[in-house]
Amino acid sequence: MSDQQHRGDPSSSTPPEPLTPDALSHACDPDGLDFEHTGELADLDGVLGQERALEALSFGIGMPHDGFNLFVLGSTGLGRRTLVNRLLRQAAAGRDVPSDWCYVNDFDAPHRPKALRLPPGRGQELRRDMQQLAEDVITALAAAFQSDAYRTQAQQIHDEMQQRDEEAFGALREKAETRGVALLRTPGGYTLAPSRDGEILDAEEFGKLPKKEQKAIESAIDELKEDLRQLVAQIPRWQREARERHKQLDLQVSGTTLDQQFEELYRKYHDLPQVLRFLDSVRQDLLENAEQIRSLGEDSGSGPNPAGQAARQLTRYQVNVLVDHSRSSGAPVFHEDNPTYQNLVGRVEHTVEQGTLVTDFTLIKAGALVRANGGFLLIEAEHLLRHPFAWEALKRALRGRELRVESLETMLSIASTTTLEPEPIPLDLKVVLVGGRWLYYLLQRYDPEFARLFKVAADFSEDIHRDEHTTGHFARVIAMQQRSGGLRPFDRTAVARVIDQAARYVEDGERLSLHMGFLADLLREADYHAGQDDASRVDASHVERAIDAGIRRLSRIREQVHEAIRRGIQRIEVEGKRVAQVNGLSVISLGEFSFGRPVRITATARLGSGKVIDIEREVELGGAIHSKGVLILSSYLGWRFSTGQPLSLAASLTFEQSYGPVEGDSASAAELCALLSALADAPLHQSLAVTGSVDQHGLVQAIGGINEKIEGFFDVCAARGLDGSQGVIVPASNRPHLMLRRDVIEAARKGRFRIFAVNHVDEAGALLSGLPAGKPDPEGHWPEQSLNGRVQARLAELARQRQAYADRGSPHAGE
């Protein structure tokens, strides 16, 4: 097709007929359903419409290699979590129960607790055994050191030491006495003094002695002093020897006692070398601290369980069971609903002792990662990313395939309390993130590690193609939801109405929404209304009431907007004709509820250089897509009407009484009609509203929110009185999306409201102006009285004016 042919060959140059009422909605016919009520329908095997996601999930769950974690994407309400949970639990049930994980004290480096991996269930067993051991050891050591056997040997050492002490000092004392000297104990040691008949001589008495005798005594004292000095010099050695002999005895007694206590444990855990090493280190520590431990047994006194109370002080021998799988069957499926850094990684708690924060390995608490180790961890991606450091921690754990329980304050160096560096725990788990598509693509775009760690995307479909087969399946889904929710059975009229609403939910008569959240809410609300009527089954009227009530609850703003139009505050004309003015349609979205609002679009045209000014854009209320739509208009005009001359037009377009942001190109068809009207000076019917976007060749393209837009204009017209002239011009490509309200369809059936589906702007122009679009001759000239002919004439006139203006030498000619 040549360019010239295209310019003059719209799909139809004659105005189209209004759509028939049947074309306004793809209603489900209850008579086409082969059941009376949902109670007759069996559960659906499998999942409706999620084959792609199921395949991805099955692959991701089964894939054993690194990085094949899953990101389940789709919008909320699709039933992603329910399905993923079900699949994970099925997969987990067939897998081995993973190991228990415990932390125990590292006696060489208490700030680095050791991780113990034990067969499932044996963690608690070891914890109980160690608790019992501590109690038994306290009692046994206390008993051993109070036994006659020990005491006899200790007495023997004591007596030998004492005897040597006494004999040595006794011998010196006797030697001194034979020399007339007494050995006296002083507060700091010993002194030697002359004595006579057991009495110490004082200085005066000593002075009275003959000089010779004095010298002999002094000489004897000097000699004895030397003996005393030698004797005293031996005391440290005696002390050392006494200590050593007592220590050896204590070690021997403690060792024998501990061996008896440990014998059974060594036998019980002989198959676990890691536990045996732990038992060795406990035994060694008990041996080194036997005296303190036995004193606990001696001091514990009476009570219901004195050894148990004392044993609780011996926390260093305890076992902190971080993960206990004693009651698990299969691999764990853990869902962390609040994935903070601590809840994910675990934490090291502190207690206050004398105003200081202290901690030990018993205060290490498990996080989701270690709980799910060996299985699956399910996390909401948005929750995860909302918590500081949690995402980084998860990536670090997956990257390193190990978990380091590191407190956040230590990691950030914001606290200087005593803390721990627990031994990392090897990780082997599958993480499943559930999130929206936007989040998935953002992570893909901005986090280079994401694609490496989450290789499997399970993309949940939002809707499914609607045909007889899927409609039947959808009815069974409704039946399953009804039963699982404990609701009344839905008769086939109700099911048909729910199916219609599922199509309306996705704004497409040929598709059905797969949002199970939406479906469950609608069924519950319909059931409520059935309950209000004491009905045993839910019928279409109950579903209708549920839908209406839902809209009514949310439509306060819609009513305000429509009231403003009805009162003329928001100026919308729905009768008569106007030049350069057309009713466009916009959609206001308020969370779950959207509604259409007519908006008056006006245009002006004058001599200029071919620019179409978008006033919304000029004041920065128009978005980029809207501006694109407006720019297409000048391109369309130039292409269609000014091939041999410059487009000498200056036009302005605006949404009247619009004070908020405007985005999208769904009004570009209406804007083009207003502009053509301005150029052709052709009045347009105000009873018709227009929606749709146009391309550079005037083809009208599908837009979103078609049902809300039509219903919005219908509501405004209905409020002023429907006379049969009112209607909406919509893109023909939107016909499959029509799922209009029953009152709109009813009005159309009675000929009081019309919907025109157009393919080209010529058809819309003809409908609005009442003028034919015309057909250009081979030279490209349009019939004089056609709408396009009048446009072409006006543009030619503007071009001539521009040329004349330029010839007069205007410095601004051409701008």
Added chain:
Amino acid sequence: MQANEPALRRVLLALDAAGPSPSAISFAVKLAARFDADLDTMLLTQAELARAAALPFASEISLLAGLERRLDSAVMQRSLESLAQRVRTTITEAAGPVRVRWSLHLAAWPDWEQRLAVPTAGSLFVLSHPPAHTGSRYPPGQDRAIVCVVDHDTSSGQAALEIATALDPEATLVPVTGSAVDPGARDDRGPDRLLARLERLRPATVVLPSSWYAAHASRLRPALARLDCNLLLVP
């Protein structure tokens, strides 16, 4: 104090220059608290040390590595005052919590063991032993018994029996005969038999009539020191 128990006015604790014996002080404080008596502590052997220190060549061989230092009266006085202060501190710590009234006297009794034999109604004597140089400890235990040496012939023997049974109704009783008051009845082998028995029993506390102890002090003192038990003398 319970009804029908011996009425005591004071507990007399004798310490020598070897310093405060924590176990003896603790025992004496418990006794005073038990019988609601005053605790009088005597730091003995003052006179001998004062005389020795006044000698021109007097010196002290310290137990710390055998260092020798010159002694004179002033040095000895300061040394004894320092010792007395240490004793005060130890008694304060022990007696304070149980609110026992106590006093400390510096007693220059060269013959104090004889003096203890003089009956003083309503008093008890606690004797301490200098600790062994080796530091060898006596094996700990809670079941070390109270042993009472019963001398039925004397009033102090009867008093000792009353005190011992008041402290422990199951106290082990070791009968002996003869007292210092009646030399004719003295049993020279009595101390040996008693010590042999004590070697087997290894008591925590030995309750003795003071007269009997005074009569056999020279033999009993070193042996009882080796047994590392508290010695309670009943006048």
